[in-house]
Amino acid sequence: MGYVTSLFARKMVAAVGDVIDGAALLRGAGIDPDGPWDPKAMIPDNTYYDMLERIAAQVDVTDLPVQVGASMRCDEYGALGLAWKAARDLRGSLSRVARYARLWTSVVRYELRPDPRGGLYVVHREGERRLGMRLSNETTLVAAAALARQVSPVPVTPLEVRVAHPAPGSVAAHEDWFGCPVLFGAEEDGILFSAQTLAQPNILGDEGISRYLLSDLESELSQIADEVPLISQTKNAIAQTLNEGAPKMADIARGLGLSARSFHRRLSEHGMSFQTLTEETRRELAEGLLRDERHSLAEVAFLTGFAEQSSFTRAFKRWVGMTPASYRKARRGR
Template sequence: MDHADFDLWDTANQRFVSRSTETYSKMGYVTSLFARKVVAAAGDAVDGAELLRSAGVDPDSSWDPKVMLPDGTYYDLLERIATLIDVTDLPLRTGASMRLDEYGALGLAFKAATTLGGSYARVERYARLWTSVVEYELRPVPMGTLFILHRAGERRLGLRLSNEATLASAISLARQVSPVPVTPLQVFLRHGVPGSFAAHEAWFGCPVRFDAKLDAILFSPETLAQPNILGDEGISKYLVSHLDAELNEIAEDVTLVSRARDTIAQALNEGSPRMKDIARYLGVSARSFHRRLSEHGVSFHTLTEETRRDLAVGLLRDKRHSLAEIAFLTGFAEQSSFTRAFKRWVGQTPASYRRGHADL
């Protein structure tokens, strides 16, 4: 997240005033499926239910990939797990656990594409259905085609682990549709070498290059031309039309939710905002606002809590702001109330979180 710019004290009115919420407003979304998968991959060494609750995911609810969570919350989850266990191969285990059947129509479209290259082309076009923070690109190069993962943001530990898991899942899904083993030519990762990367090369079956200029998988032309087991042109066309419709709906709803988050963030220094006031500002009725949030798998209360949490996390990473200032800017009348809420959200006090992320 980018650093925010705040005029923290309004002398005339004797109060703190937020001049910008850039720290929060560039936040994106990922499917809660990823959070559930990474917690499951971490195994019994962690309290999975508690970790999911800290990320705003009900551990007892059904696994719905359309239920989203903020990307910063997902990265926090990964970083919390990293304090509990060795996460060197956690992204690989997470990626290996991904199943096409869990992706709904997108998973079916991946299967129904006639070639593996066609499957990845579906990912390139429809990735927005499960994340707003990653874009994919198929780029021809002399040796074959690069399947590139584009993800903006601070190269924090959570993001780096997420990138590894994403590329590992790309191979896992390919191996589920191909009649022959899928082995890329090379894998590239922008971040530095972990303590050991033998597990990475064993999983991908090829050299893994760290400190690269991009995050990507290099495939040979023969691999991408390989026919899929269940490829079917007729079914594929039907599914693509369905995905196009979903993509249009998601684009509208994500825009509304994103605007709502920004509006809530701007209103927090006046206390807890009311749904009808936010709806009025967005130009929709309270009833329509409630319905559209529900369709996106989120309530106004949850949206407000997530906004508070992620704004607080972003501000805590900016050392210019005291805890009292952050408490005010996130809608708390007292610092003690902020401390209790933050500990409930992420399992740490604000001061502990700030110390633990000093070097990230």
């Protein structure tokens, strides 16, 4: 079971207003409607999705993710929100979320991935693409743009937004908010920012404040990072078996001294899946091998568990946004 901050649930109910019984919805999700808005108070992710689907059964939620995401404020995220503001530039802000998001959710992982046009801020969330999750993903993307605009001295407009589920009945509110193409039905959820936008200094960027905040965040993270050794061990085990093809979860679990069921449960509790770790390991290994000119593209494909180079090329392009050959050429030109 994964968890998300109750802040998101409160924001959703507040945005809908009096047309629903918001207090009853919050109580049904285990949240005291009269209690403090504490971002550290967590609720199960499926409870949150259930709540969103109950709202959708009563009102039109097409534009709800835009309303809620746009209402998010840095200060509502506690120390992490302050660290976002204190980063030197937007790239630094996004990188901090990628590292510390575990403090408010165990079901979403963020990644700032290099792209030929700048950087792709990717939202990874495992599980069934049920309506509640789709609404949550859209809200997360809108919120990222909202927070970026709050710290930048100039307007922030992404190059494009990618959403990995079909479009709702209307996308006008989404496109108006982002000010760029919003591509539904994409392979992943993410926002593409230009290199210039990522390098734009933040209004309140301060190295001294950042050091103080990051120290606190590292301390908080260490208290919940008890599964980091397992994640690291899993990725190492996957990397060692990739030249024999795609690894099987049961085999990796056995090698770590766990049953497949226990292994799956421990990964799920921390918002991870075996498939996600396998993809991450393959991508990281491929990038490292491609930086070494001694390996041919065919060898890199074999060493990362692909039977055919064409399959490797398609997967790598999905991960990084360019072919292995283009990636190697771009690295050579640096």
